[in-house]
Amino acid sequence: MVDGKRRVSPPDGGWGWVIVGCCFMVTVCTRAVTRCISIFFVEFQAHFGADYSATAWIHSLVDCTTMLCAPVGSLVGNRWSCRVAVMFGGLLSSCGLLLSSFTTSLELLYFSLGVLTGLGFALCYTPAIAMVGCYFQRRKALAYGIAMSGSGIGTFVLAPAVQLLIELYSWRGALLILSAFVANLCVCGSLLRPITLLEEEEEEGEEKHGEDERCFISCFLSSKEYRFLLLPDFLGLAVSFLFLASGCSLPFVYLVPYALSAGVGHQNAAFLMSILGVIDIMGNITFGWLTDRRCLKPYRLACYVFSVGMEGLCCLFMPLLRSFPLLVPFAILYGYFDGAYVALIPVVTSDVVGAPYLSSALGVVYFLHAIPYLVSPPIGGWLVDVTGSYTATFFLSGAALLASALILSTVAGIRHCCRRRHPTTVAMETKHEPFPLSPSDQSNCFMAFNKEAVGQAVAS
Incomplete structure (x- = not known):
């Protein structure tokens, strides 16, 4: 018992399946x-x-x-x-x-x-x-x-x-x-x-120091609920989500108009969206099942990056597809990987911030999608009006998606190098703690890594 509350582990079933049905x-x-x-x-x-x-x-x-x-x-x-x-x-x-x-x-x-x-x-x-x-x-x-x-x-x-x-x-x-x-x-x-x-209790002194360090965020927000905002891992994830949201909606908006401009009939153009939607469902479920397997579970972030990157490549090749038989594979691939990354967004976010902070973190994650969702379709339409073709629009979508994957890959690479230089972090992570280091410790870790990298560059 902790403060009158019972420690509960995720049941992984039971009423949880009712929760899944409700969601x-x-x-x-x-x-x-x-x-x-x-x-x-x-x-x-x-x-x-x-x-x-x-x-x-x-x-x-x-x-x-x-x-x-x-x-x-x-x-x-x-x-x-x-x-x-x-x-x-x-x-x-x-x-x-x-x-x-x-x-x-x-x-x-x-x-x-x-x-x-x-x-x-x-x-x-x-x-x-x-x-x-x-x-x-x-x-x-x-x-x-x-x-x-x-x-x-x-x-x-x-x-x-x-x-x-x-x-x-x-x-x-x-x-x-x-x-x-x-x-x-x-x-x-x-x-x-x-x-x-309930997670393991932190030392009172460390908690108070962390609250003092994070008090500048906002008096409206609880520092305990939004402490993840200072984590370098989450900041990198947030930036990648901005690029993701800027590119992911354009193919849904412009697939049918592009198909019509390529000479595809109205019925077949609409059928492309149906294919994309059905395959999207398959991506949701099958990719979720695959990344829960023991061999892939440690690499869920890599699977997410792979899904986003594949979507970006699909968009870059889109201008070469000028017939219905060629657009069908695009709808299948894009739909599958769209379903895959959508299912993994809450999973990756939870792996970074931990389950107790997931609600607050998802609020921030989806907030980051708002403005790109609002402005990217009009920008894509403006590019069509200016250039007279959909090539620039799909290139914009592909570049944004690839940038999202690249940013997250870079952050993961830096974190991997940082962990190798701080073995105690790895030992703590084996206990499945969502925050192996405090925000200040992670920041110091990244600063130390960057300082070492700069020193090596000067020496060379």
Whole structure:
């Protein structure tokens, strides 16, 4: 017993599979519903007399708000509980969709569907994903693979269903039914049974010194919850996520227009997206299962870097693919590795910061996705307008993805060299502690490594 709380290890099963099922439904109700909003665009244009660019801001606002407010979801989950965060988020997003079905202007849709629904999704998404990491350790990658596959499976099922609802009940009726469907987030939230994971107590003096050292972050943020922000490992991970988010969304936006410009028929162009979505699901689950195997488990970060790098290479070769038979392999490869890295984002983040800090860390991680998600599609479209082709857009996507993989590889390489120069770190890591060194110790380690490298360069 520690402070009246019982030490609990991740059960790797039992109620944990209920948590995985709940997280699966959360990704269906948030990410899949967000993808399906684009189906309403033609209806919005016809009803409000708006052009495509004005209507497209709705989708961008939902996506951006969901990621931008991800730290709010983490904060609510940490201060109260993940159950409260998901239930309140479900209520908020359902109300946003309900109000959208009665809206009378596009500007009101920006608020109700873009901001209000996006904020509700943000309150649900991060806490639900963090709960999976609390219940699983040995089979964490598989659990996350199943949970995150809800986005692909949900899109595959919801897209035709939403189109049918629009045809039967108009866009207002479809939004009303979606509001009732999203209300199931409240049910999912009620099933998120809290679990307390306690690590070994740190020495009181070291904890106080660490708090003093990190007090500059913000008086609003708890230094205990956000101590990982000073870790060099996490900082490198954060920078790589910025580049990742800048490149990963462009192929989803421009694959169909590019295929049409290459002479592929409308039906086959749409079929490419279906292939990508189905293979994405396979990547979620199979890559999660593979990286839980004993032989690959120590190399999960390397598997993540490999997935992102392969996506980048696929984009660089995209301009050479000018027919449907050649674009099918692209859809298969890109879809598989997209599903692979999406499933590994929470796993890699958890390996860096540890399960107790996962909710806060994921909030920051998804927050970093917000602005790139908002601006990269318009930048890609501007490049198409300026150059008259999609080559520059796909080169931008590929370069950003490769830069993300390169940055993370560099950070991992520096960390490996740093560990070799500090053997005590390796010994401590064998105890599976998420922070083998304190933030200040890691910073000193990196400074020592850099100083030694500079000294060797001068001597040579």
